Amino acid sequence: MASREVIQYETPLSKAFRGFCAVFLAFYVVWTVLPLFIMFMSSFKDLLEAFKLPAVGDWAGVTVFFEFTPTTKHYYELFANLGFSTYLFNSLVAAGGSAVVSVILGSMCAYSLSRIDFKGKGDLFFWIISTRMAPVVAVMVPLYWIFRQLDLVGTLPGLILAYTTFNLPFAIWILKGFFDNVPYAIEEAQMVDGATRFQALRAILPLVAPGIGAFIVLCILFAWNDYLFAAIIGSGGAKTLPVATRELVQPQNIQWGQIMAAGVVTTLPMMFLGLVIRKYLVTGLTMGAVKE
Amino acid sequence: MAKVSFRNVWKKYGDIPAVKDLNIECQDGSFLSVLGPSGCGKSSTMRMVAGLEHITSGQILFDERPINDLAPKDRDVAMVFENYALYPHKSVYENMANPLKLRGQDAAVIKERVTAAAKLLEINHLLERRPQELSGGQKQRVAIGRAIVREPNLFLFDEPIAHLDAKLRAHMRGEIKHLQRTLGTTMIYVTHDQLEAMSMADMIAVMHDGELQQLGTPRQVYNHPVNAWVAGFVGEPAMNFVDVGVEDRAGRTHFTHQNFSVAVTEEQQRQISNGSRESVLRMGVRPDALSISMTKPSDSCITGKIFVTELLGGDMIVDVDLDDCRIRVKTSTEFSGEEGQTCYMTVNTNKWHAFSKENGKAFF
Numbered sequence: 001m002a003s004r005e006v007i008q009y010e011t012p013l014s015k016a017f018r019g020f021c022a023v024f025l026a027f028y029v030v031w032t033v034l035p036l037f038i039m040f041m042s043s044f045k046d047l048l049e050a051f052k053l054p055a056v057g058d059w060a061g062v063t064v065f066f067e068f069t070p071t072t073k074h075y076y077e078l079f080a081n082l083g084f085s086t087y088l089f090n091s092l093v094a095a096g097g098s099a100v101v102s103v104i105l106g107s108m109c110a111y112s113l114s115r116i117d118f119k120g121k122g123d124l125f126f127w128i129i130s131t132r133m134a135p136v137v138a139v140m141v142p143l144y145w146i147f148r149q150l151d152l153v154g155t156l157p158g159l160i161l162a163y164t165t166f167n168l169p170f171a172i173w174i175l176k177g178f179f180d181n182v183p184y185a186i187e188e189a190q191m192v193d194g195a196t197r198f199q200a201l202r203a204i205l206p207l208v209a210p211g212i213g214a215f216i217v218l219c220i221l222f223a224w225n226d227y228l229f230a231a232i233i234g235s236g237g238a239k240t241l242p243v244a245t246r247e248l249v250q251p252q253n254i255q256w257g258q259i260m261a262a263g264v265v266t267t268l269p270m271m272f273l274g275l276v277i278r279k280y281l282v283t284g285l286t287m288g289a290v291k292e
Numbered sequence: 293m294a295k296v297s298f299r300n301v302w303k304k305y306g307d308i309p310a311v312k313d314l315n316i317e318c319q320d321g322s323f324l325s326v327l328g329p330s331g332c333g334k335s336s337t338m339r340m341v342a343g344l345e346h347i348t349s350g351q352i353l354f355d356e357r358p359i360n361d362l363a364p365k366d367r368d369v370a371m372v373f374e375n376y377a378l379y380p381h382k383s384v385y386e387n388m389a390n391p392l393k394l395r396g397q398d399a400a401v402i403k404e405r406v407t408a409a410a411k412l413l414e415i416n417h418l419l420e421r422r423p424q425e426l427s428g429g430q431k432q433r434v435a436i437g438r439a440i441v442r443e444p445n446l447f448l449f450d451e452p453i454a455h456l457d458a459k460l461r462a463h464m465r466g467e468i469k470h471l472q473r474t475l476g477t478t479m480i481y482v483t484h485d486q487l488e489a490m491s492m493a494d495m496i497a498v499m500h501d502g503e504l505q506q507l508g509t510p511r512q513v514y515n516h517p518v519n520a521w522v523a524g525f526v527g528e529p530a531m532n533f534v535d536v537g538v539e540d541r542a543g544r545t546h547f548t549h550q551n552f553s554v555a556v557t558e559e560q561q562r563q564i565s566n567g568s569r570e571s572v573l574r575m576g577v578r579p580d581a582l583s584i585s586m587t588k589p590s591d592s593c594i595t596g597k598i599f600v601t602e603l604l605g606g607d608m609i610v611d612v613d614l615d616d617c618r619i620r621v622k623t624s625t626e627f628s629g630e631e632g633q634t635c636y637m638t639v640n641t642n643k644w645h646a647f648s649k650e651n652g653k654a655f656f
Contacts, residue, residue: 188344188373189373191365193394194395195365196365206381
């Protein structure tokens with residue numbers, strides 16, 4: 001096998017470019033990590049301490065930032081009095097439920113599209129993905145009306161259905177690519193070995209596991225971070241974390257401490273999920289697929 | 293084990309026929325090789341037997357029982373695929389155990405059978421590995437192992453050794469033949485390599501353009517090809533074809549050409565005169581039915597000019613230019629002719645062939 005090494009030769013230009021990259025990346029890290037850091041710190045601060053800021057240009061004053069007595073009162077308030085445990089549960093069920101439903105329906109649909117030739121298959125496939133082309137806001141009103149007629153507004157099943165509507169085309173699109181990469185001969189071998197068509201499908205599922213894993217993460221992320229659907233379809237009975245957090249901004253005052261704590265509660269599970277499933281996500285999204 | 297019969301089997305993809313009116317009887321326990329170039333319909337034939345494709349019309353029977361409408365799992369056949377089709381996420385053991393597991397066998401029986409098959413194929417030290425960790429030859433053995441763990445009606449081998457290197461291929465030819473003889477299971481073996489078919493099969497079915505050209509033993513197919521296409525496809529180096537005139541000289545038919553004029557035998561004369569009145573025929577002669585020398589042996593020899601000589605270890609192939617074509621002669625390594633020299637070839641008239649120029653059918 002040939003070497004995979006990328007050959008590069010130094011020129012003054014490439015050196016300058018590398019320097020520029022280093023500076024850019026440094027700023028980028030600050031830009032992305034600092035807000036999270038401030039959120040995390042502020043969630044453990046009393047309101048007065050949280051607003052103690054050094055004067056502009058006073059770099060030594062940065063230490064002010066770290067001078068505080070840690071308190072968990074915001075978290076206590078969220079879970080004891082504001083019902084955040086319910087909202088956390090709603091978020092988990094809505095995101096997880098739609099991911100599971102989308103994966104089951106999506107993998108069956110993707111399998112059919114990948115394996116069976118029928119008339120109008122190309123058109124059907126395009127129609128499926130075209131449902132994702134309109135922005136969510138554009139379909140919000142009709143969707144709300146439909147959900148209203150079906151008595152699904154403000155219920156968890158309603159929210160799961162709404163997320164599934166948008167996740168399913170995506171699931172089919174991603175998973176079809178993965179099924180395409182699994183040689184059909186493997187299923188044929190299964191069938192000759194004595195499997196039914198359905199058993200053969202089940203037997204190749206481990207081969208598309210990276211795709212399923214990657215899709216589950218994207219699906220959960222979409223539902224977890226969604227505000228629009230949750231605010232409109234889920235309003236009332238199926239309130240999720242983003243909506244509950246938004247409600248901490250009240251006309252009289254803004255509950256900064258609780259907002260920061262709610263931000264942490266919302267962000268941490270996703271960061272954890274990302275860490276757990278990082279390997280799948282990378283191999284999955286690069287379509288590293290199946291090698292025989 | 294079963295006898296397999298094809299009765300007027302057709303396979304069409306849309307309007308395009310891939311297999312045309314196929315009739316073959318494959319006896320119980322025999323080794324049938326389906327031979328043909330790519331696109332000749334041989335793989336379609338095998339896939340129809342396995343149940344992976346529908347039969348457009350006609351019948352395939354196992355022991356006189358039609359199997360047209362049975363699902364693959366109910367046909368009880370075992371197949372080895374060209375690309376092995378091993379399950380990449382399963383170990384060798386699990387790959388081989390799969391057909392037994394799907395049939396609900398006990399774990400103890402599965403273990404016993406898999407171990408026995410692995411021993412037979414000399415892969416028992418690989419049982420814990422995954423397919424990616426195996427060489428081509430090992431993968432191929434695992435694929436065969438998966439086929440032989442149960443006792444199916446029929447083995448279907450779809451070019452199983454096409455992807456191995458030449459040396460291993462030669463080795464596996466012997467092994468597969470021996471395996472089939474040992475197990476005694478009927479085998480249909482698809483290949484495009486005439487050497488594989490010749491060396492392994494009891495019967496060869498030669499296919500071309502979806503049609504069965506000839507069904508016969510390897511000897512019959514090699515020594516008595518029914519038409520020019522079969523004659524040209526079977527045998528390596530390939531048969532030489534030269535267009536010759538047919539002339540009567542003193543009551544004996546001669547094949548004449550700018551470079552030679554050779555009399556046919558009495559029986560061959562009868563076979564031609566029964567067959568047609570064509571004045572031009574295709575004469576076919578295999579490279580080993582010609583002998584070459586640098587001195588003129590007789591008047592009825594073919595005169596040509598050496599184009600190139602190829603030494604193949606034990607043999608030598610000499611390409612000779614005639615006035616309008618080039619032919620190849622197989623000779624011993626002692627042959628000393630050099631490029632550009634005039635040489636003389638004598639035909640073994642018991643081993644030559646004549647085909648119709650119109651439809652390619654063999655006279656003898």
